[in-house]
Amino acid sequence: DGYRNTNLYQGGRAGNQVSDDYRYQDGNYEGYAPNDGYYRGGDEPAHEEDAQSDVTEGHDEDDEVYEGEYQGIPHPDDIKEKQKQRAPAVADEYRDRADLMAERMEDEEQLAHQYENIIEECGHGRFQWTLFFVLGLALMADGVEVFVVGFVLPSAEKDMCLSSSNKGMLGLIVYLGMMVGAVMLGGLADKLGRKQCLIISLAINAAFAFLSSFVQGYGFFLFCRLISGLGIGGSLPIVFAYFSEFLSREKRGEHLSWLCMFWMIGGIFASAMAWSIIPHYGWGFSMGTKYHFHSWRVFVLVCSLPCIASLVALKFMPESPRFLLEIGKHDEAWMILKQVHDTNMRAKGEPERVFTVSYIKTPKQIDEFIEIQSSTGTWYQRWLVRITTTFKQVWDNVLYCLTAQYRMNTLMLAVVWFTMALSYYGLIVWFPDMIRYFQEEAYESRVKIFDEEEVSHFTFNFTLENQIHRNGEYRNDKFIGMKFKEVRFEDSLFEECYFEDVTSSETFFENCTIISTVFYNTDLYEHKFINCRLINSTFMKEKEGCHLDFEEDNDFLIYLVSFLGSLSVLPGNIISALLMDKIGRIKMIGGSMLISAVCCFFLFFGNSESAMIGWQCLFCGASIAAWNALDVITVELYPTDKRATAFGILNGLCKFGAILGNSIFSSFVGITKVVPILLASSALVGGGLLALRLPETRDQVLM
Numbered sequence: 001d002g003y004r005n006t007n008l009y010q011g012g013r014a015g016n017q018v019s020d021d022y023r024y025q026d027g028n029y030e031g032y033a034p035n036d037g038y039y040r041g042g043d044e045p046a047h048e049e050d051a052q053s054d055v056t057e058g059h060d061e062d063d064e065v066y067e068g069e070y071q072g073i074p075h076p077d078d079i080k081e082k083q084k085q086r087a088p089a090v091a092d093e094y095r096d097r098a099d100l101m102a103e104r105m106e107d108e109e110q111l112a113h114q115y116e117n118i119i120e121e122c123g124h125g126r127f128q129w130t131l132f133f134v135l136g137l138a139l140m141a142d143g144v145e146v147f148v149v150g151f152v153l154p155s156a157e158k159d160m161c162l163s164s165s166n167k168g169m170l171g172l173i174v175y176l177g178m179m180v181g182a183v184m185l186g187g188l189a190d191k192l193g194r195k196q197c198l199i200i201s202l203a204i205n206a207a208f209a210f211l212s213s214f215v216q217g218y219g220f221f222l223f224c225r226l227i228s229g230l231g232i233g234g235s236l237p238i239v240f241a242y243f244s245e246f247l248s249r250e251k252r253g254e255h256l257s258w259l260c261m262f263w264m265i266g267g268i269f270a271s272a273m274a275w276s277i278i279p280h281y282g283w284g285f286s287m288g289t290k291y292h293f294h295s296w297r298v299f300v301l302v303c304s305l306p307c308i309a310s311l312v313a314l315k316f317m318p319e320s321p322r323f324l325l326e327i328g329k330h331d332e333a334w335m336i337l338k339q340v341h342d343t344n345m346r347a348k349g350e351p352e353r354v355f356t357v358s359y360i361k362t363p364k365q366i367d368e369f370i371e372i373q374s375s376t377g378t379w380y381q382r383w384l385v386r387i388t389t390t391f392k393q394v395w396d397n398v399l400y401c402l403t404a405q406y407r408m409n410t411l412m413l414a415v416v417w418f419t420m421a422l423s424y425y426g427l428i429v430w431f432p433d434m435i436r437y438f439q440e441e442a443y444e445s446r447v448k449i450f451d452e453e454e455v456s457h458f459t460f461n462f463t464l465e466n467q468i469h470r471n472g473e474y475r476n477d478k479f480i481g482m483k484f485k486e487v488r489f490e491d492s493l494f495e496e497c498y499f500e501d502v503t504s505s506e507t508f509f510e511n512c513t514i515i516s517t518v519f520y521n522t523d524l525y526e527h528k529f530i531n532c533r534l535i536n537s538t539f540m541k542e543k544e545g546c547h548l549d550f551e552e553d554n555d556f557l558i559y560l561v562s563f564l565g566s567l568s569v570l571p572g573n574i575i576s577a578l579l580m581d582k583i584g585r586i587k588m589i590g591g592s593m594l595i596s597a598v599c600c601f602f603l604f605f606g607n608s609e610s611a612m613i614g615w616q617c618l619f620c621g622a623s624i625a626a627w628n629a630l631d632v633i634t635v636e637l638y639p640t641d642k643r644a645t646a647f648g649i650l651n652g653l654c655k656f657g658a659i660l661g662n663s664i665f666s667s668f669v670g671i672t673k674v675v676p677i678l679l680a681s682s683a684l685v686g687g688g689l690l691a692l693r694l695p696e697t698r699d700q701v702l703m
Helices: 002-024 076-086 097-122 126-160 164-192 194-212 218-244 249-277 295-302 305-314 321-326 330-347 379-400 407-445 555-567 569-583 585-605 609-637 640-666 674-691
Strands: 057-059 065-067 285-287 291-293 448-451 454-456 464-470 473-475 478-480 483-490 493-495 498-500 503-505 508-510 513-515 518-520 533-535 538-540
Touching: 097 321, 097 330, 126 164, 126 194, 126 218, 126 249, 126 295, 126 305, 126 330, 126 555, 164 194, 164 218, 164 379, 164 640, 194 218, 194 295, 194 305, 218 249, 218 609, 218 640, 249 295, 249 555, 249 569, 249 609, 321 330, 321 640, 379 640, 407 555, 407 585, 407 609, 407 640, 407 674, 555 569, 555 609, 569 585, 569 609, 585 609, 585 674, 609 640, 640 674
Parallel strands: 448 464, 454 473, 464 483, 473 493, 478 498, 483 503, 483 508, 493 513, 498 518, 513 533, 518 538
Antiparallel strands: 057 065, 285 291
């Protein structure tokens, strides 16, 4: 209030100064000197009404100024101040840019403290909670996006006939899109506005996620997931910058941490929907033989719902008033802050409370370019100028984050973000792969071996699974309407046999002799016969479709692992939210990363599926506090006009770390556990110790 009254007082002085300027501009009175180079002796006659002097003013009983009483000699500093106020202002275009920037920085510092007081006056209530759920849905959509591809791959690989390399590219393409989107859309949010860029981001994600559920080809599906990832990647930096600008200093750390919980909810939602939709293969339809809409496509469609819901709700939310003040839109910002105040006061049962703020400091506006006039040039030239200039401003913001003032903080944050992402996303992929590896080992240990068996005039119409047949002889046998699963025939003889309507996976014939045998409507393709002799054998009407073999995944276990991993972060979310403003951001990051590193060492003892699931839950629960604190400190370390840009750069680097982590860690599955565990642990220890050197931000206002 004291700061606000000071502003009002200054505003009153400014008004008096204007009237004084009009009073004395003709008479060159009291220090006003014409700028013509000649000496003025002050002998020009003053106007009758202007002949009053401060020296002859006094006060009456009511402290009103009147003329005629001597008040003493004015202080020299007062004279200089009046001269400075009455001196003609130099036009901005003739001032040095460094002076303009210095003035803007001074204005921003004043605005930061005044804005903090205004947010405290508005209170924390219904408006912030409404925005909390709207932005939470956007963050939930980001969490869903990370899990979608992993859940649909076991089914999509059959529909699209995906090889291992194609599956790997599909898994990484989402992170690549997120990386580009975070940098690009985060930078645009500092120029076009939080709300507008968030709407663009969510619209891109919703449109291409929806479209990806209908496309049939692998290339088009890959492109749709890339652009979908680009859209949702841009939402993350905008969401945190947007919400933080409606929170006071005392509430910021806690409520940004509560907001992070929606990422966990997104993972739980994706796991639950995958388990309830994908196994139901009847939830789909076909149009001819070329177009198939299976249940996994229904799942992709359902996963776009949080994004669509957030997009619709966001239309009813206002722009960030802090952003509007940065670009000089005082009146719009004031109206939004008044809306926040009135909404919260009505919810608290105090509708009579009046919003007392009448004037808010706006930073000095520096014109960076001149727009082409509509009367000159063509429409595409005008758009080209707008686009190129906007991206130049975004690039300038990116470079500003590396200036001397922010360079050290940016580099340290970049290392912490990267090490955290490398270890976290690498292990998140490594855990399911290791569980699958343990399953395969257990499956192979149960293999049945048949040596030198002789079978003749027998009909096989049942499934053969996980078997090895060596040196066998099969004469006049029929294999009809059956399935081979993980079956190998080695050095065997097939004579006058008949195969009809046979399907197979991971089934091979090695060094076999096949004489006078017919294969009708089977998927026993040429590559499944290794070093075999085929004599008078016939292949008729091979099965159409993909010729690749696919692993039979335990879908339920995949969903369960992801569900438990997402749910395990709940305790960490609650603890970090309650302690974020008490112990500080730095201790939260360092402590969480070091505890996570200790959890990694216990992975050496994870030699079973259940042990691996347990250590995954412990690791996720310990590391979530570091993620939450990183989000908070990144928002608070940078000024408003650079906040989303800096967050976007660091989050883009995080996604690059995720791509490297996925590629490196998955390559060691089944080879060794030492390299992934040591790499993750050392990265977490190094990042955690470096984080302790970052400045603490819990007591500073939002610049």
